[in-house]
Amino acid sequence: MPMKIAKATFATLTVLFLVAPLIAILPLAFTSSVILTYPIPSWSLRWFEELFFADAWRRAIVNSLIIGTGTTLLATVLGTAASLGLRNRLILFRGTMRTLFLLPMVVPAVVLGVGMQVLLAGFGLTNSYLGVIIAHTVVAVPFVVVSVTGALAGIDERVELAAQSLGAAPATVFRRITLPLAMPGVLSGAVLAFATSLDEVVLTLFVAGPNQRTLARQMFSSIRENISPAIAAAAFLFIVATVLIGLVVVLSRSMLAKRR
Amino acid sequence: MSAASSRTGRSLLLLAPLLLFLIGFFVWPLFSMMSQAVSDPAVLKLLPRSAEVLADWDRKSPPSAAMQTALMEDLKAVDDDQALGDMVRRLNSARSGFRTLMGKTTGALDDTTNPPADLVSIDKRWEKPEFWLAIADALSPYTDRNLLAAVDFGRNAAGEIEHLPPDQSVNSVILARTFWIAGLVTFFCALIGFPYAIIAASLDGWKRDLMLGAVLLPLWTSLLVRTAAWFILLQEKGLINDLLLTLGIINSPLALIFNRTGVIIAMTHVLLPFMVLPIYSVLITIPKNLMPAAASLGAPPLRAFLRVLLPLSLRGVASGGLLVFISAIGYYITPALIGGPGDQMISSIIAFYATGSANWGMAGALGMVLLVATLVLYSVYARLSSEEPGRR
Numbered sequence: 001m002p003m004k005i006a007k008a009t010f011a012t013l014t015v016l017f018l019v020a021p022l023i024a025i026l027p028l029a030f031t032s033s034v035i036l037t038y039p040i041p042s043w044s045l046r047w048f049e050e051l052f053f054a055d056a057w058r059r060a061i062v063n064s065l066i067i068g069t070g071t072t073l074l075a076t077v078l079g080t081a082a083s084l085g086l087r088n089r090l091i092l093f094r095g096t097m098r099t100l101f102l103l104p105m106v107v108p109a110v111v112l113g114v115g116m117q118v119l120l121a122g123f124g125l126t127n128s129y130l131g132v133i134i135a136h137t138v139v140a141v142p143f144v145v146v147s148v149t150g151a152l153a154g155i156d157e158r159v160e161l162a163a164q165s166l167g168a169a170p171a172t173v174f175r176r177i178t179l180p181l182a183m184p185g186v187l188s189g190a191v192l193a194f195a196t197s198l199d200e201v202v203l204t205l206f207v208a209g210p211n212q213r214t215l216a217r218q219m220f221s222s223i224r225e226n227i228s229p230a231i232a233a234a235a236f237l238f239i240v241a242t243v244l245i246g247l248v249v250v251l252s253r254s255m256l257a258k259r260r
Numbered sequence: 261m262s263a264a265s266s267r268t269g270r271s272l273l274l275l276a277p278l279l280l281f282l283i284g285f286f287v288w289p290l291f292s293m294m295s296q297a298v299s300d301p302a303v304l305k306l307l308p309r310s311a312e313v314l315a316d317w318d319r320k321s322p323p324s325a326a327m328q329t330a331l332m333e334d335l336k337a338v339d340d341d342q343a344l345g346d347m348v349r350r351l352n353s354a355r356s357g358f359r360t361l362m363g364k365t366t367g368a369l370d371d372t373t374n375p376p377a378d379l380v381s382i383d384k385r386w387e388k389p390e391f392w393l394a395i396a397d398a399l400s401p402y403t404d405r406n407l408l409a410a411v412d413f414g415r416n417a418a419g420e421i422e423h424l425p426p427d428q429s430v431n432s433v434i435l436a437r438t439f440w441i442a443g444l445v446t447f448f449c450a451l452i453g454f455p456y457a458i459i460a461a462s463l464d465g466w467k468r469d470l471m472l473g474a475v476l477l478p479l480w481t482s483l484l485v486r487t488a489a490w491f492i493l494l495q496e497k498g499l500i501n502d503l504l505l506t507l508g509i510i511n512s513p514l515a516l517i518f519n520r521t522g523v524i525i526a527m528t529h530v531l532l533p534f535m536v537l538p539i540y541s542v543l544i545t546i547p548k549n550l551m552p553a554a555a556s557l558g559a560p561p562l563r564a565f566l567r568v569l570l571p572l573s574l575r576g577v578a579s580g581g582l583l584v585f586i587s588a589i590g591y592y593i594t595p596a597l598i599g600g601p602g603d604q605m606i607s608s609i610i611a612f613y614a615t616g617s618a619n620w621g622m623a624g625a626l627g628m629v630l631l632v633a634t635l636v637l638y639s640v641y642a643r644l645s646s647e648e649p650g651r652r
Binding site for chain 2: 011082106118227
């Protein structure tokens with residue numbers, strides 16, 4: 001019995017340790033004070049106003065959306081195509097390529113950032129949106145590959161063979177069978193790519209110029225330089241966006257499941 | 261056969277874009293970073309004529325007239341002050357005294373009304389072979405200087421590799437600190453994560469969902485948000501100090517931020533999911549009746565745990581530990597925001613060299629050390645997880 005209590009206490013405390021910090025930051029987004037501490041003197045939306053109307057923050061949000069969208073499109077197209085290619089077991093160096101596709105997840109961001117800055121400077125792509133989108137795509141692509149490969153592995157190949165034997169051209173099989181079945185994987189890969197881009201700081205630090213400051217980059221420097229409750233408001237947006245995106249993924253999956 | 265080959269062609273066509281993209285923007289940047297670490301063009305770029313003449317020099321005898329003329333012509337031709345500064349810095353690091361010598365020499369060469377006959381007439385030091393030796397050694401386009409300096413070694417005047425004096429040995433301190441912090445974080449993650457995973461795997465229904473959800477929620481949340489949250493919680497007037505003061509456990513606020521304690525707490529929180537999930541995924545494959553079987557055979561709980569559950573779950577602990585350790589050694593954001601000056605890890609130093617002082621050689625060399633450490637550990641991890649039974 002004491003063992004059971006000890007277990008329950010340990011589990012509760014750890015759950016608190018994991019979740020409480022994320023919840024504790026939320027109410028501070030609505031403080032009227034200029035300092036980020038409890039107790040909150042009175043409630044106010046002034047920090048959301050700051051976020052949406054102060055020039056630095058508003059531009060950061062717009063930049064994050066531009067760069068996130070570009071990254072999502074590029075990473076999803078490249079990653080999905082490559083995952084489809086990886087299905088073929090006859091390809092030489094299949095394992096090597098797979099490892100290469102996943103490696104950007106492993107290499108420390110600072111190391112990649114230094115190399116990226118040297119390379120992009122050579123192309124004249126530093127301080128440009130394209131440069132930041134390319135850098136973000138490199139680290140976002142593994143998530144697309146993992147997600148789409150997983151979805152493709154779940155497809156029963158006999159379904160495709162059946163369609164083929166009934167006279168469907170390869171393109172038709174792909175459009176009518178493979179792609180719809182892999183769609184949940186593609187969608188969640190795209191969402192993960194967007195989330196990766198949204199949260200990326202280190203590469204942005206190396207590659208982006210002052211005109212490409214993203215929301216995450218802006219949060220990083222304002223925690224460093226002048227911390228204000230605008231951080232909490234931005235964190236609130238991040239958490240709400242995470243929950244919303246999660247809901248979209250879950251809903252689209254259940255809709256797809258129903259359609260089948 | 262033709263159907264198979266056309267399928268292969270199609271697959272290659274699908275793979276090519278990402279392959280080319282990653283070769284261009286992932287492999288190439290890493291290589292150009294590494295080539296920054298070993299390339300050393302600062303001197304060769306400005307002294308092409310001297311390079312030709314010095315190639316025939318026996319490295320012992322006093323400088324010939326041809327050598328002096330070549331160097332004078334090279335120095336007169338320099339019109340880029342920044343490149344000149346780079347070269348002088350490079351030469352001065354090989355042999356101190358070059359800064360004043362070069363300043364005096366270029367000043368005298370600029371004097372067109374009264375041109376100096378040779379270098380020795382400008383400064384007697386040009387008679388000494390040591391200075392010419394430093395130039396000759398710096399003319400090679402490649403160097404191991406940065407790589408040696410990254411692990412606190414250097415070459416002495418005779419060209420032998422030796423340990424740098426303690427006041428210059430900062431990198432090994434930072435490397436040791438990086439591994440120490442990463443080790444501590446891994447230890448705390450295992451200390452919390454292993455029992456947590458065991459409890460989660462032993463439960464079912466909503467309790468298990470809750471415990472897994474508590475791990476997944478932080479994993480899904482932005483790293484920056486989590487770091488910001490810890491910044492707010494740990495600060496001097498933060499919630500943790502408030503709580504402890506109200507409860508009367510402490511009398512004055514604890515220093516929790518801008519020090520090692522804060523970094524370890526925040527990094528353990530951020531990386532704990534990477535420990536729990538691999539252990540959990542191994543534990544749920546272990547049949548549930550093994551522990552009762554051990555108990556029925558007379559094993560006390562501790563013995564049953566040590567002899568049955570621990571060996572079976574050790575692979576999960578090893579994968580989780582490696583995953584946490586690999587992530588931890590490359591961490592930049594959390595130490596940068598939560599840590600003090602004494603808690604900066606190797607990533608911060610690389611970033612400092614790259615953006616702060618534009619010393620690409622050192623940034624590249626330290627980056628190479630971090631990259632190699634990461635890749636070696638990752639290959640161990642990949643081997644461990646590919647041996648998992650039940651995986652494709």
